[in-house]
Amino acid sequence: xxxxxxxxxxxxxxxxxxxxxxxxxxxxxxxxxxxxxxxxxxxxxxxxxxxxxxxxxxxxxxxxxxxxxxxxxxxxxxxxxxxxxxxxxxxxxxxxxxxxxxxxxxxxxxxxxxxxxxxxxxxxxxxxxxxxxxxxxxxxxxxxxxxxxxxxxxxxxxxxxxxxxxxxxxxxxxxxxxxxxxxxxxxxxxxxxxxxxxxxxxxxxxxxxxxxxxxxx
Numbered sequence: 001x002x003x004x005x006x007x008x009x010x011x012x013x014x015x016x017x018x019x020x021x022x023x024x025x026x027x028x029x030x031x032x033x034x035x036x037x038x039x040x041x042x043x044x045x046x047x048x049x050x051x052x053x054x055x056x057x058x059x060x061x062x063x064x065x066x067x068x069x070x071x072x073x074x075x076x077x078x079x080x081x082x083x084x085x086x087x088x089x090x091x092x093x094x095x096x097x098x099x100x101x102x103x104x105x106x107x108x109x110x111x112x113x114x115x116x117x118x119x120x121x122x123x124x125x126x127x128x129x130x131x132x133x134x135x136x137x138x139x140x141x142x143x144x145x146x147x148x149x150x151x152x153x154x155x156x157x158x159x160x161x162x163x164x165x166x167x168x169x170x171x172x173x174x175x176x177x178x179x180x181x182x183x184x185x186x187x188x189x190x191x192x193x194x195x196x197x198x199x200x201x202x203x204x205x206x207x208x209x210x211x212x213x214x215x216x217x
Contacts, residue, residue: 005043011051014155017061028158058152060159063108063120065100068092071108074120078142082177106139109159111152119143121156126173133170136160141174157190175200 007013007025014026029036029049036049044050063071072092079085098105111119122140127133138160143152157172164172176183184194203211 003043005045006047006050007040007042007044008057009052010047012049014159015057015059016159017059026159026162031162057114058150058155059112060155061110061112063099063110065096067108067110067117068096068100070110070117071095071099071120071122074142075122075140077144078140081142082180109156111143111156113147113150113152118147119152119156121160123160125169128170131170133168135169136164136167136172138172138174153186154190 004025007027010027012028014028016024016026024039025042027036027038027040027049030038033049036047040047069092072090072095075090076085076088079088099108106122106124109121109123110117111121119142120140121138121142123136123138126135126137128135141153141156143156161172176187188194
């Protein structure tokens with residue numbers, strides 16, 4: 001038996017690898033049932049909530065600088081799915097500088113099925129003045145088509161939600177394209193609600209520079 005015991009093959013366990021290489025087993029049942037510890041003492045030899053995982057082992061780990069080519073590949077695959085590939089300007093160099101340079105501005109998680117990377121989430125901290133609390137903004141979430149319908153997207157969102165709670169954040173937010181009905185349906189099923197009265201506004205490119213120039217004159 002694995003050194004983790006039943007946790008190694010339980011459907012309700014997320015295997016988390018930290019940036020330092022440490023491995024933790026997070027019990028999803030602990031979110032709704034106090035009988036189950038968040039991080040079980042290993043090895044777990046008996047558990048009433050054990051439910052054997054019938055798919056390959058899914059693990060989530062923090063990305064490292066070595067993952068930059070993989071991250072760019074995921075970004076481009078997501079952009080292609082969203083019909084926005086022409087808008088991608090990111091390069092390996094710019095990702096390396098902004099994600100793993102002296103002042104990283106975002107974090108990345110990699111989901112793996114066995115040893116194969118199959119998805120990612122890129123996120124950063126924002127802030128709510130109404131709550132007077134920081135929050136987590138999910139910029140990108142993507143799972144490769146061949147690995148969908150295996151709960152990987154839900155695992156990534158579960159990891160991010162727990163991370164937000166652990167850091168004292170008030171909420172997790174993200175944007176979704178209006179036409180992406182499968183994604184919207186999935187988000188609604190897990191309890192996310194659309195912000196119907198809000199529209200995202202953006203300044204970029206020439207408009208950004210025009211506004212900046214106008215206020216300095």
